[in-house]
Amino acid sequence: MQAIQAKDYKVVFGAHGYENLNILLKEKDYSILFILVDSNTHEYCLASFLQNLETTQTIEIIEIDPGEEFKNLETCEGVWNVLSELNADRKSALVNLGGGVVTDLGGFVACCFKRGIDFINIPTTLLAMVDASVGGKTGVDLGPLKNQIGVISNPEMVLVDTNYLGTLPIEELRSGYAEMLKHGLIHSESYWNAVKEAKYTELESLGELIRQSIAIKNEVVLEDPFEQNIRKTLNYGHTLGHAIESYFMERKDKTRLLHGEAISVGMVLANFLSTALRSLDKETCNETSKAILSFYPYVNFEEKDIEAIITLLKYDKKNSHGIIYFVLLDAIGKPVLNQEVSNELIFNAFDYYKNLSKK
Incomplete structure (x- = not known):
């Protein structure tokens, strides 16, 4: 290779x-x-x-x-x-x-x-x-x-x-696959479709997709090595995803989530926000979100959990001058930076995740 x-x-x-x-x-x-x-x-x-x-x-x-x-x-x-x-x-x-x-x-x-x-x-x-x-x-x-x-x-x-x-245990393979799904969403429909249709358990056929994923990230990093601009697109789904991961890690009454499990939720939430605030159409939002959910177990969130997760957003590294910024999508392969999101919309995004998971 x-x-x-x-x-x-x-x-x-x-x-x-x-x-x-x-x-x-x-x-x-x-x-x-x-x-x-x-x-x-x-x-x-x-x-x-x-x-x-x-x-x-x-x-x-x-x-x-x-x-x-x-x-x-x-x-x-x-x-x-x-x-x-x-x-x-x-x-x-x-x-x-x-x-x-x-x-x-x-x-x-x-x-x-x-x-x-x-x-x-x-x-x-x-x-x-x-x-x-x-x-x-x-x-x-x-x-x-x-x-x-x-x-x-x-x-x-x-x-x-x-x-x-x-x-690796199967859970760890699945966790890493979330980042490849993310690369598909921010890069191109062709790579998204390839990753969506592949099986992360079939290691012999996974090698070329791994190389493509690394190449996608490398292309972004070469253009913006210190995350001043376009490199932030690699954080799609991570603003809420990292907050979810941190919350489940610090709470003794919660089952800890692997990184990819938390990021998978974060991407579904970001998809909803992209439809609410940008031009990602509902059909694409639903199709990509259902595809993501097909790989990962459902996570239950109560209202107090969501409130605590929103509080943790202030520690996200993309923030500036006290403003919380999200990466969203106008379409697959068309990420946009520095999007402000209201707490009300975040609660709506969690409702979308819950309702879609039950279908």
Whole structure:
């Protein structure tokens, strides 16, 4: 599969990708190669990765706990302490082998340690492959608030090996698929139709769609690397989606939602708002929303839940001067930025989600 050229690095694929990685390691001649894993990727992915590695450099493994609840500064401090104890210097490098938590957190750790060491992302989940590991966003959560602390800094390379997807539970595959559905909605009807009709469980046929998804994101990031304008379109469904995810993460009486499960709700809500405030026609709104709902389980929201979720919107990163901005659609492939939405319309959007889910 052909590599994708990002701004300062390449996204490489499969066996040829490992050849590129080994060439990079030989050229860079790092003092120590640190591999960051969580307990899941340590068990299911590390051995396979090491078998493909050809290097005489010293290798050290650093393991963190899995899960979004550990994507915080406390975990970063633990990794920084291990790096110091193992004599990491500015010529060391950090390989992030894992899902979005590992690549986000590992990139942030590398950017801050000794004012910056090289890092390489090896995403092992679908979500990380098509979203988290690409585009240079690194960072951690602040309590339940998603990605509040971080910097934009590019890796030396991203290597996508779809064989790792075979280690995932079906729920994690489904979670990552939400980002591919989002790419379809903001990019083109052709890609939307391809993703809508595909089966995320058929890994052999998923590779080319993953590459297209990465290419879509890369195209946007190249035009707007620091999210001043068009890159915000990648947040379609995420304004309410992230607030929903944060709310369900902090409430002990709620079953926690995976990222894609929350974003799927956020996209259905954004579809409704796009019809109410922009020119997305009702037929397209209903068709795309039903397609999204066919992949994900229904989530129940009570009035108090919606009120709390609306309160969390003030922490969204697209906000400016106290105004909450949404990304909406005029049509599939035609996103629009900086849309203000009333609380009344948000409640109406949740009603639409509830009613559509029951049909």
